Amino acid sequence: MTRWNEDVDEVQAVSPDITDETNALPAKYFTDPDVWEMEKEKVFSRYWVYAGHENCIPDAGDYFTRTVGDKQVIVARDEDGDVRAFYNVCAHRGSKMVADTPMTDPGNMGRIQCPYHLWTYDLDGDLRSTPRSFEEASLNPDLDDSDVAGLDPDENGLLEVRTDSIGPLVFLNFADDPPLSLAEQAGKLKTRLESLPLEEYQHARRYVSEVACNWKTFGGNYSECDHCQANHQDWITGIQLDESALEVNDYHWVLHYTHEEDVEDELRIHDEHEAQFHYFWPNFTVNMYGTADGYGTYIVDPIDEERFQLIADYYFAEPELTEAEEEFVRTSRQLQEEDFELVERQYEGLRSGALGQGQLGPNEHTLHRFHRLAQEAYNA
Amino acid sequence: MTADDVPFVACCPDCTERTTATDPNEVVAFYRRHHAVTGHDVSWERTPPLAADVPADPDVDAVVAALGDPDVALGAVSAAASEWGWTVGETLDAVHDRRLTGALWEPRDDHVALV
Ligand code: FES
Ligand SMILES: [Fe+2]
Numbered sequence: 001m002t003r004w005n006e007d008v009d010e011v012q013a014v015s016p017d018i019t020d021e022t023n024a025l026p027a028k029y030f031t032d033p034d035v036w037e038m039e040k041e042k043v044f045s046r047y048w049v050y051a052g053h054e055n056c057i058p059d060a061g062d063y064f065t066r067t068v069g070d071k072q073v074i075v076a077r078d079e080d081g082d083v084r085a086f087y088n089v090c091a092h093r094g095s096k097m098v099a100d101t102p103m104t105d106p107g108n109m110g111r112i113q114c115p116y117h118l119w120t121y122d123l124d125g126d127l128r129s130t131p132r133s134f135e136e137a138s139l140n141p142d143l144d145d146s147d148v149a150g151l152d153p154d155e156n157g158l159l160e161v162r163t164d165s166i167g168p169l170v171f172l173n174f175a176d177d178p179p180l181s182l183a184e185q186a187g188k189l190k191t192r193l194e195s196l197p198l199e200e201y202q203h204a205r206r207y208v209s210e211v212a213c214n215w216k217t218f219g220g221n222y223s224e225c226d227h228c229q230a231n232h233q234d235w236i237t238g239i240q241l242d243e244s245a246l247e248v249n250d251y252h253w254v255l256h257y258t259h260e261e262d263v264e265d266e267l268r269i270h271d272e273h274e275a276q277f278h279y280f281w282p283n284f285t286v287n288m289y290g291t292a293d294g295y296g297t298y299i300v301d302p303i304d305e306e307r308f309q310l311i312a313d314y315y316f317a318e319p320e321l322t323e324a325e326e327e328f329v330r331t332s333r334q335l336q337e338e339d340f341e342l343v344e345r346q347y348e349g350l351r352s353g354a355l356g357q358g359q360l361g362p363n364e365h366t367l368h369r370f371h372r373l374a375q376e377a378y379n380a
Numbered sequence: 381m382t383a384d385d386v387p388f389v390a391c392c393p394d395c396t397e398r399t400t401a402t403d404p405n406e407v408v409a410f411y412r413r414h415h416a417v418t419g420h421d422v423s424w425e426r427t428p429p430l431a432a433d434v435p436a437d438p439d440v441d442a443v444v445a446a447l448g449d450p451d452v453a454l455g456a457v458s459a460a461a462s463e464w465g466w467t468v469g470e471t472l473d474a475v476h477d478r479r480l481t482g483a484l485w486e487p488r489d490d491h492v493a494l495v
């Protein structure tokens with residue numbers, strides 16, 4: 001028995017064949033703090049991770065911060081209009097410089113200034129100025145002011161993080177030499193998203209919720225709809241679940257949901273008569289609704305092994321929502337709350353240690369892909 | 381600190397176990413532990429004066445709207461709802477129902493806000 005009594009029996013690697021009994025990621029990969037430590041390096045420092053939306057920082061000096069694992073980043077638009085990312089770490093003695101919640105709402109700053117000793121950087125990361133105390137040696141009797149060499153602005157600038165984008169969606173990669181380009185990791189998702197006018201839509205809402213489960217637990221829940229019939233009563237009315245399709249690609253999978261009746265063509269950003277929910281490894285989703293002219297994104301942001309934050313953003317033609325759009329967002333929130341309840345309950349079960357290794361059904365091939373990717377990352 | 385300095389007091393009417401707290405969410409934690417072990421509910425005995433008006437008729441959303449800027453501790457919602465004679469368990473159930481209809485959400489642990 002591989003699946004029960006984890007203390008007694010060994011669990012197995014996620015089998016490549018979905019019909020094998022050992023096809024799920026063993027439970028300890030969801031609950032063990034050491035696994036989360038490993039994921040910070042092997043997952044979140046190696047693959048492309050979503051940072052945020054360009055539209056939220058339209059002008060030079062606009063910025064937001066992101067925390068990815070232990071790393072904190074400032075994503076800012078520079079004077080040339082380019083979006084760049086820097087470690088939120090001062091080149092002087094390493095202080096954090098700006099607020100470091102997992103994702104701050106956009107702010108604006110002319111320069112990046114460290115509050116500790118006021119080293120100040122340009123938006124391209126170059127060191128712009130230091131206080132006089134760094135240019136003169138007045139407190140040091142062994143030195144003359146003329147002995148002070150001065151600091152090279154480029155050498156002493158902020159450490160930049162590699163970025164790339166798909167349309168207005170900005171991604172980060174912390175690896176010195178990323179194993180994949182963003183285009184390679186995104187594959188067909190890139191082509192698909194780039195064919196849509198994503199940049200024409202405006203950020204309208206953000207909800208950041210703290211949820212008590214491992215990030216992959218929620219990721220798995222997002223990736224299947226076998227639970228929908230029993231748990232999303234309101235949502236499934238109007239959706240033809242049996243005519244839905246699950247598409248699996250290398251690093252992303254898509255759940256296509258057909259609507260019972262055609263919704264009006266104007267009511268969506270894309271042409272197809274369906275909702276499309278894209279999960280992009282490791283922790284990002286793009287939600288194309290079939291019944292609203294807009295789209296959403298989720299960042300499934302781990303806090304530690306047993307908590308994550310869901311950052312849910314909604315984009316519509318206008319940032320001021322119509323009554324119908326308000327109602328749409330409310331329904332979407334309802335769906336999230338229902339899912340939070342499911343994943344928190346599942347996680348309590350997982351944490352009990354009774355289940356060493358779960359088992360995926362034949363139609364949970366999206367999850368299987370997810371679990372295989374996790375395993376691939378851990379072993380790499 | 382004397383007992384008079386403790387603004388929040390709640391107790392279990394079934395077994396008269398009492399708790400005092402400076403943070404209303406401690407009462408929520410007390411309720412959860414006590415309820416898990418005994419199945420009993422917990423009622424409020426004393427709460428400090430509220431910073432906002434609570435409507436006369438029971439309405440959780442209105443309390444969250446009145447107290448929640450940007451969000452409000454679950455315990456504070458419950459303390460306010462005690463004006464309607466609600467127990468801690470009754471408030472938590474009502475909040476749960478409102479969350480599951482998408483009217484309320486939880487931006488941080490044990491704090492709720494209006495959607
Ligand atoms: S650590 Fe930033 S100025 Fe000193
Ligand atoms: Fe769900």
